Amino acid sequence: MLELKNVSWTVEDNHGRTDIVKNVSLTLHDHKLYVVTGPNGGGKSTLAKLVMGLIAPSSGQILFDGVDITHMPITERAKLQIGYAFQTPPVFKGINVRELLTLAAGEKEINPMQLLFDVGLCAGEYINREMDSGLSGGELKRIEIASILARDLKLALFDEPEAGIDLWSFQRLAETFDKMHRQSDMTLMIISHQERIMHLADEIIVIDSGEVREITDKNTFLGSLTLKDSCGCGETCERGVSF
Numbered sequence: 001m002l003e004l005k006n007v008s009w010t011v012e013d014n015h016g017r018t019d020i021v022k023n024v025s026l027t028l029h030d031h032k033l034y035v036v037t038g039p040n041g042g043g044k045s046t047l048a049k050l051v052m053g054l055i056a057p058s059s060g061q062i063l064f065d066g067v068d069i070t071h072m073p074i075t076e077r078a079k080l081q082i083g084y085a086f087q088t089p090p091v092f093k094g095i096n097v098r099e100l101l102t103l104a105a106g107e108k109e110i111n112p113m114q115l116l117f118d119v120g121l122c123a124g125e126y127i128n129r130e131m132d133s134g135l136s137g138g139e140l141k142r143i144e145i146a147s148i149l150a151r152d153l154k155l156a157l158f159d160e161p162e163a164g165i166d167l168w169s170f171q172r173l174a175e176t177f178d179k180m181h182r183q184s185d186m187t188l189m190i191i192s193h194q195e196r197i198m199h200l201a202d203e204i205i206v207i208d209s210g211e212v213r214e215i216t217d218k219n220t221f222l223g224s225l226t227l228k229d230s231c232g233c234g235e236t237c238e239r240g241v242s243f
């Protein structure tokens, strides 16, 4: 359903050119759950932004259901039912939570209270809250995830959904991802460092230094983690083991 062919993204500044994403080729299939992981700064969020169309590749091609979407704007990709929950969500001022969820759902019938519950929020407390009324980062994040759940998507990208979320809400969120995976046809790409989320994956994709380092099943990945040093310092580490 989603195919990345030799996708690169390069930035140019005073210090010269830097390849943030390097020649990434990936195929994501229908109805699968992929967890993308790897060291901080490895290029995971950038990859998600390339898929969503927030930035355009410097080279390479992105196909969605066989359609070349490489230079398609984000609004057009949204119409193709691709959705993205930001690592740090933007704040939408002037609307309340219920309105945000209803707007996101479009013609799809939703139960806003249930959606809030699914992301671990006490629905009654939040449903009429203004989006700019001093919501914490974790609350904002969960409301944004709920707005993605409200939509009728073919491909949903979640960027570190665990960030800023307490253990109990996180547990609820993990159950929701599991339910989505089992009960819908959606393809899920979840950027995460959490073992609980990795356990839901059909495949784990490791991104490091802008490259696909490894694509593997969860058992192999989680098994190999226990054998490795987890300091994350890469080749520069005197203990010499990356990720």
Ligand SMILES: Nc1ncnc2c1ncn2[C@@H]1O[C@H](COP(=O)(O)OP(=O)(O)O)[C@@H](O)[C@H]1O
Pocket: 011, 020, 038, 039, 040, 041, 042, 043, 044, 045, 046, 047
């Ligand atoms: N617009 C940008 N300009 C310059 N560097 C960027 C830009 N966006 C991201 N980067 C750099 O690219 C690298 C990868 O970032 P990111 O994709 O956010 O990593 P991850 O999500 O894996 O932690 C980081 O070193 C980051 O500083």
Ligand SMILES: [Mg+2]
Pocket: 044, 045, 046, 087, 159
């Ligand atoms: Mg990131």
